Amino acid sequence: MPDLKYFVAVEPRPGWPSLVQGTLSFVPFGLGMVAAMAAAEYPFEVTPNLRLYRTIYSAWLALALLIPALGLFIIRGIGPSWWNAWRLYWTFSFLAYAVHLYYAWFGLFESQLPLVSVHPELYGVGKGATTLDLVVAHQSPPIAYSNLVVSALWAIDTLLSWLIPGERGGRGGWALLVERWVTWAWVLASAVVSSVYFPKHLVSVVLGSAIVASIVLSLLVRISISILGNTAPAVAPNHVSAKKVRS
Amino acid sequence: MSNSKYYQLWTYMNAVAIIATLALLVVTAVFLYKESSLGGGRERLTGQAAFVAGSIGTEFIPLPVLEVISDLDPEGFPAPTVEPKTGAWKGGWVDLYGFLENRGDEETIPSREPALKSLLREDLRKQLPIGFSISYLRPTQPDPSPVAFVGLACAGCHSSRLPDRGPGGKLVYGAGNNALDLIGFFEAFRGLLIKRRYADVPALHATLKTARSITEGPDLDASVDPEAFEYVLSLSNVERARAQRTPPLHKLTTAQRLMVWYWIVGSRTAALSTLKKYDLPSTPSQLRSPAFNSTGPGRTKPFVTLVNSVLDLPARDNHGYSKIPAVFREGDRIWSQFDGSVRDHNTRSGLAAMTSGGSVHNLSGLGVADHVIEAASYTRTALVGPRWEQIFGQPSGGIPPNAGDDDESARLDATQRIGRDVYRKYCASCHGRPDPGRPNIWMTNHRDDRNFGKIFPAVNPATLPGAALSDWIGPLNPEEWELQHTDPERVAFRDSNRMPYILFTYFDQDHPHKSTREYFPLAHPLSVARDGIRNSGGYVSGPIDSAFSRAPYLHNGSVPTLAQLINLEPRPERFLRGQNAYDRDGVGLGNLPGPGGPKALYWMFDASQPGNLKVGHHYPWAPGDPKRNADELKALLAYLKSL
Numbered sequence: 006m007p008d009l010k011y012f013v014a015v016e017p018r019p020g021w022p023s024l025v026q027g028t029l030s031f032v033p034f035g036l037g038m039v040a041a042m043a044a045a046e047y048p049f050e051v052t053p054n055l056r057l058y059r060t061i062y063s064a065w066l067a068l069a070l071l072i073p074a075l076g077l078f079i080i081r082g083i084g085p086s087w088w089n090a091w092r093l094y095w096t097f098s099f100l101a102y103a104v105h106l107y108y109a110w111f112g113l114f115e116s117q118l119p120l121v122s123v124h125p126e127l128y129g130v131g132k133g134a135t136t137l138d139l140v141v142a143h144q145s146p147p148i149a150y151s152n153l154v155v156s157a158l159w160a161i162d163t164l165l166s167w168l169i170p171g172e173r174g175g176r177g178g179w180a181l182l183v184e185r186w187v188t189w190a191w192v193l194a195s196a197v198v199s200s201v202y203f204p205k206h207l208v209s210v211v212l213g214s215a216i217v218a219s220i221v222l223s224l225l226v227r228i229s230i231s232i233l234g235n236t237a238p239a240v241a242p243n244h245v246s247a248k249k250v251r252s
Numbered sequence: 253m254s255n256s257k258y259y260q261l262w263t264y265m266n267a268v269a270i271i272a273t274l275a276l277l278v279v280t281a282v283f284l285y286k287e288s289s290l291g292g293g294r295e296r297l298t299g300q301a302a303f304v305a306g307s308i309g310t311e312f313i314p315l316p317v318l319e320v321i322s323d324l325d326p327e328g329f330p331a332p333t334v335e336p337k338t339g340a341w342k343g344g345w346v347d348l349y350g351f352l353e354n355r356g357d358e359e360t361i362p363s364r365e366p367a368l369k370s371l372l373r374e375d376l377r378k379q380l381p382i383g384f385s386i387s388y389l390r391p392t393q394p395d396p397s398p399v400a401f402v403g404l405a406c407a408g409c410h411s412s413r414l415p416d417r418g419p420g421g422k423l424v425y426g427a428g429n430n431a432l433d434l435i436g437f438f439e440a441f442r443g444l445l446i447k448r449r450y451a452d453v454p455a456l457h458a459t460l461k462t463a464r465s466i467t468e469g470p471d472l473d474a475s476v477d478p479e480a481f482e483y484v485l486s487l488s489n490v491e492r493a494r495a496q497r498t499p500p501l502h503k504l505t506t507a508q509r510l511m512v513w514y515w516i517v518g519s520r521t522a523a524l525s526t527l528k529k530y531d532l533p534s535t536p537s538q539l540r541s542p543a544f545n546s547t548g549p550g551r552t553k554p555f556v557t558l559v560n561s562v563l564d565l566p567a568r569d570n571h572g573y574s575k576i577p578a579v580f581r582e583g584d585r586i587w588s589q590f591d592g593s594v595r596d597h598n599t600r601s602g603l604a605a606m607t608s609g610g611s612v613h614n615l616s617g618l619g620v621a622d623h624v625i626e627a628a629s630y631t632r633t634a635l636v637g638p639r640w641e642q643i644f645g646q647p648s649g650g651i652p653p654n655a656g657d658d659d660e661s662a663r664l665d666a667t668q669r670i671g672r673d674v675y676r677k678y679c680a681s682c683h684g685r686p687d688p689g690r691p692n693i694w695m696t697n698h699r700d701d702r703n704f705g706k707i708f709p710a711v712n713p714a715t716l717p718g719a720a721l722s723d724w725i726g727p728l729n730p731e732e733w734e735l736q737h738t739d740p741e742r743v744a745f746r747d748s749n750r751m752p753y754i755l756f757t758y759f760d761q762d763h764p765h766k767s768t769r770e771y772f773p774l775a776h777p778l779s780v781a782r783d784g785i786r787n788s789g790g791y792v793s794g795p796i797d798s799a800f801s802r803a804p805y806l807h808n809g810s811v812p813t814l815a816q817l818i819n820l821e822p823r824p825e826r827f828l829r830g831q832n833a834y835d836r837d838g839v840g841l842g843n844l845p846g847p848g849g850p851k852a853l854y855w856m857f858d859a860s861q862p863g864n865l866k867v868g869h870h871y872p873w874a875p876g877d878p879k880r881n882a883d884e885l886k887a888l889l890a891y892l893k894s895l
Binding site for chain 1: 266269270276280296393514614616622625779
């Protein structure tokens with residue numbers, strides 16, 4: 006029987022990420038974001054549409070960064086490096102998602118409001134409809150509100166990951182751990198459902214599948230560690246554990 | 253190198269990567285901010301202004317390029333002259349392709365509303381032909397541009413000068429421009445995109461200095477280096493042409509240069525990549541020959557564009573011609589288009605914009621979708637055709653126009669009253685009738701007019717047992733159908749049966765069987781219900797108010813005059829199309845050049861060619877019918893002038 010503590014127990018030893026970790030997470034994010042914004046200018050598609058394709062490409066980038074982020078979450082307790090790696094990918098995937106959300110909310114939906122205000126019947130909404138009404142009409146209430154909740158949770162959790170260095174053993178206590186697991190599960194479900202269950206493009210299906218694969222892989226690693234009892238992989242030299250900081 | 257040096261180098265490399273990425277992000281952010289501050293589709297015109305000058309997503313060329321298009325390709329786009337007073341372009345390519353020059357504050361029908369008047373007086377549009385739009389939107393995109401792009405508004409096709417294009421012609425909004433060679437214009441434009449000329453100018457190759465089509469390229473002369481040929485349309489050539497004007501035209505900003513370059517590259521790539529589908533563009537001299545341009549002036553091939561863009565097929569054998577129609581009183585039509593194939597007027601206008609270059613994306617955007625909807629509303633509720641006396645300055649019959657007030661009988665002379673009886677007996681059941689007490693109202697539900705708004709099948713009903721539409725006129729016996737049906741090409745082309753479904757899915761946001769790669773995430777403002785688009789198999793019988801301004805007649809424009817349509821005179825086998833003079837006696841297009849231009853601008857219409865058939869619609873009587881009464885036909889013609 007695997008030791009379940011490895012699935013929930015995370016020692017508060019985040020420290021600061023190493024430069025290499027920063028490079029490995031920030032550079033893909035940065036270059037990916039530049040590519041996502043610039044690619045929309047180029048007519049890869051039948052008809053270019055900046056706001057739409059920036060929405061799509063930034064979503065792809067968020068999915069791509071979620072592949073390590075969601076997987077690393079499961080094994081973030083191995084050591085400070087893993088925890089930091091998770092935090093970095095979690096943060097940058099959220100930033101990519103925030104750009105996606107910005108273009109979707111303001112670029113696609115809110116930009117139509119002047120037309121919606123004159124012809125609400127064409128969009129299936131009532132008079133005086135807001136951006137939220139438009140989003141709900143398009144996505145259906147369960148999906149729209151779920152997306153809003155997961156966006157808020159993800160933002161809060163990302164912030165907390167930088168403000169509170171640890172989970173069960175830290176200042177956040179069990180509440181933080183629960184919040185983190187709920188957020189992780191909700192983000193995971195949203196990402197997989199939107200990319201695999203409601204696929205718009207082969208790329209999103211591939212990315213969604215890769216997320217599932219990364220989860221499976223991480224679980225296997227975690228289970229094998231719990232069975233073998235090896236919980237102390239090498240830690241990068243510039244990491245200072247939270248214990249040391251406190252002492 | 254020691255380990256610590258490797259480590260130091262590795263650290264530097266990481267730092268450089270992070271800083272470089274950060275710098276790229278900052279540059280991108282600045283670019284996005286600048287881009288978002290561009291104008292885009294912020295102009296929102298309403299009513300008549302939207303119809304005449306509003307962008308409907310047909311942007312095709314940057315204004316700075318259009319301003320020097322004649323310098324780049326004088327063969328395809330002869331230089332227009334500039335009217336000193338107004339700065340408007342006239343003659344040259346404006347005339348060659350049948351556009352209407354802007355004549356400043358001229359009298360129009362209906363009158364220009366104040367918003368449109370000030371727009372046309374103050375805006376850059378004042379120099380462009382009637383119905384050209386200017387926006388800061390990119391072609392096919394709902395995205396902003398730093399440079400103004402030019403497109404065609406509804407009035408670009410649906411406006412005409414009546415009775416002709418001479419100095420006395422009155423600008424009528426909503427009338428079909430029967431001289432507009434739209435296909436020819438865009439073929440010439442496609443030619444410009446891929447045209448090349450010899451870049452060097454050695455005396456030996458002086459003859460090659462002029463622009464050529466790529467079929468006349470370097471292969472003709474083995475001594476010429478193929479690499480020495482350059483595209484006629486390039487940013488440097490555009491800038492050079494602008495600088496060489498007297499006085500020089502304004503310099504482009506960096507952002508504008510970037511946009512023009514981007515447009516040139518994108519448009520040329522698209523033109524070259526679709527050559528297999530469209531074939532090489534015809535040369536300007538070929539465009540006046542039916543062998544190369546089978547559509548000719550005053551007509552379009554609406555389904556060819558849709559087959560091209562939606563089905564991605566060449567549609568070479570599609571002969572579904574349609575005259576550019578008048579769009580008066582569209583609200584009286586339950587089903588739009590000649591074939592009654594689209595119920596919703598917004599969708600109808602959106603599809604028309606698509607055939608002129610709009611896309612599913614830009615047709616959804618602000619500054620486009622709202623113009624389409626506004627313009628459609630204008631044609632539905634406010635746009636009424638002119639009366640005879642408004643154009644010719646004298647009554648159609650013997651009675652002065654104000655003699656009878658609103659009473660139709662009082663405005664008709666004795667002959668016209670006879671003609672009205674003939675009309676009511678033979679025509680009104682399909683076309684409806686004017687309200688005798690309210691001449692501006694067309695009666696669409698008179699109890700005797702049971703076939704108004706119904707479809708006369710152009711495909712043989714006997715070949716479609718059980719497939720007839722409920723609003724087909726009927727029951728028809730085979731002999732009557734054989735005699736009365738008109739050219740079927742517009743509704744019986746190869747892809748006609750699947751086209752409605754494809755177009756339905758095209759605008760439908762979530763359709764699982766979407767056949768194109770287009771993805772549109774929102775409810776599209778121009779979407780259509782599945783039962784709102786169809787292949788009707790025939791042509792709809794609609795109102796014919798202002799009948800004299802709708803020439804030529806039948807959906808394919810195969811009958812030049814009303815006299816020929818009612819078989820008072822024989823229908824011609826061949827006749828000239830272009831800038832025709834108006835035939836007041838026959839009521840329609842005269843077979844003579846009008847005052848607009850030289851004979852070289854004319855095109856021979858051959859009614860024996862596929863899609864051009866002048867058959868059918870033999871009402872009241874076929875030419876050989878023993879019951880045919882010439883006097884009654886003359887009276888009918890006189891009455892039709894009064895509508």
